[in-house]
Amino acid sequence: MKLRDIIEDNAVTAVGDAEITSITDDTRRVAEGSLFVCIRGAKFDGHDAAKEMLEKGAAAVVCERDLGLGDRQILVRDTREMWGCICAAWFGHPERKMTLLGVTGTNGKTTTTSVIKHILMYAGFKTGLIGTIQNEIGDEVLHTENTTPLTYEFMEVLAKMAEAGCKYAVMEVSSFGLCQKRIGPSHFKTAVFTNLTQDHLDYHKDMEDYYQAKKMLFDICDAAIVNIDDEYGRRLFGEVACERKSFSVKGNADIYADGIKIKSTGSSFWYCCGDKSYLVKTRIPGLFNVSNLTAAIAVCLREGIPAETVISAVENYNGVKGRCEVIPTGRDFTVICDYAHTPDAVENILRSVKEYTEGRLICLFGCGGNRDAAKRPKMAKAAALYADRLVVTSDNPRNEDPEAIIRDILVGLEGTDVPYDVVTDRREAIYHALKIARKGDIIVLAGKGHEDYQILAGMEHIHFDEREVVADGLKLL
Incomplete structure (x- = not known):
């Protein structure tokens, strides 16, 4: 693949005709003809190895500062951001070939994404899922190490989903994935915010930093479905600029659950939106799962799936391994x-x-x-x-x-x-x-x-x- 086709219009290079055999941000994977992207991490800065990578056979390096490497260096403002664009181009922009639906928050991401995928599949749409437990392409299960895969792996799995004929990709979007720009130039049709409670403060310096990381998802989506039972959700609902709908299990929201009944064998509730309401019965118990289901139903109804199909799919959903x-x-x-x-x-x-x-x-x-x-x-x-x-x-x-x-x-x-x-x-x-x-x-x-x-x-x-x-x-x- 030609270098100019990989960097597209995101940077300027004097060696655009160079044939690139591989792309990487890992010094161990550089080979003859590689494009090496210098990423500054917590313990290692790829810029320090750029010259060595050229000597090892790399065709060019992408960097944030002038390293004195002449035409074989490609200067950009942010190499993490550029790495996402490069990976997307390398795999033929799979993020543009499917409808992306994202869920972020501290708790509830796995169940919410799992329910959304189940409903979409039930409605006849082949769907991929990227999440904490595993990645899925339709009924095929793929192992995963991270809630949001690293950039190259993320675009690679999206490419596999697109090749397999998936119409949708549903994913848990982690704060790490957003901060580290792992999702590249992806854009989401709908994004859900479940809640925000203390977690990952070993990485984020405080709750404000954690919140701002989660909020980044709502700058790259068309519509937001936000839980206003949560303090941070109420704040987010007032700050997002995209189309938005609030949801709640306590009422007083655009979308809410009413008449909730919880048993050990499952739950039932009325899903209410505007002047319409639907009786929902589920095999998974817990008020928190009523909240997750409410969000998932809202996403799928927004996709135009008939309410009868959505409700029937929820009734046939058996839950997620390790979740209640x-x-x-x-x-x-x-x-x-x-x-x-x-x-x-x-x-x-x-x-x-x-x-x-x-x-x-x-x-x-x-x-x-x-x-x-x-x-x-x-x-x-x-x-x-x-x-x-x-x-x-x-x-x-x-x-x-x-x-x-x-x-x-x-x-x-x-x-x-x-x-x-x-x-x-x-x-x-x-x-x-x-x-x-x-x-x-x-x-x-x-x-x-x-x-x-x-x-x-x-x-x-x-x-x-x-x-x-x-x-x-x-x-x-």
Whole structure:
């Protein structure tokens, strides 16, 4: 591919006829004829390796400052932004070949995107999905490492979706993906804002920085569907310039859920918009899921899918792995696995489950290592609001001392009267929760959800699937 066709009208080069064999921002992947893009990261600046990359065989380098490399350097204002444009061009601009629908927020992204994709597929449209758990092309599942893939991988998977005939691509859009410009020149027809609560403050300096990162999505969309039950959602609704609709599970919004009924087997509610209302029945429980469903329905109705089709699709939706997922036990108590790993998410899942718990509500949780330590005591306080008993344990301790993490967590339980047990090893903690469970109790295993691994010291990943752990623990009873 010619260099001029890759950089298009985004930069000027004197060697536009050069044949480019590959594009990369990774020094390890540079080969003869590569176009190397210099990205300045937290620990390494690609500009420092530009000369070496030319010596290694790169045809040209893209940089933000004059490196004295003559015609073989292409100067641009922002190499991260340019890298997105280069990747899009390299793959033939797949972002232009499908309708993009995005969901951002701290909690609810996975369920909302999953429901949107399910409805679109049910309506007969082949749809791709990019998300936390996995990427999907129609019914094909692809492994993923990041909620929003890195730029090259993102455009590559979009290209595969377009080639497979997908009309839509639905994606979770993370704050990392927006800040690091991973989505390139993508533009979204509709974007959803679910909520914003404390998370990722190890990366974002404060909540304002986190909010501004999420807000970036609404500069590149045609229409916004915004949750005004959330404080930041109300603020966002007043600040976005695109077409906008508010949604709520409390009323007083453009779109709202009314007559909500929550059971352990699912929920029902009236979806209300203007002078129209539709009875919605779903197999997934929880008020927070009513909110997610309300947003997803709004997106699909905006796409012109008949209301009857949308409602029927929702009734046939079985939920997402690791999101309020019931793990079969064959016993007289219930075990639920949920990805809740922020204070707000823990509070939401426990509040919801508490409504149909006949016995005690037992919550097992921990906090990740090398992550925002300020949320650890807040996690404990959130869990103590609704749980009748807590089991405090580990959750991906990484390179931190698990017991030190737990000490941070326990600060949040000071002044509360909720009984708790500390079992540092998560497997043993789950066994313990199963042993103390009585008839009618519900155990919520919070934090892991769909994950089937633990990250231990040295960043070692070990296999750890809570469904398997529960099955093993039941054999010990």
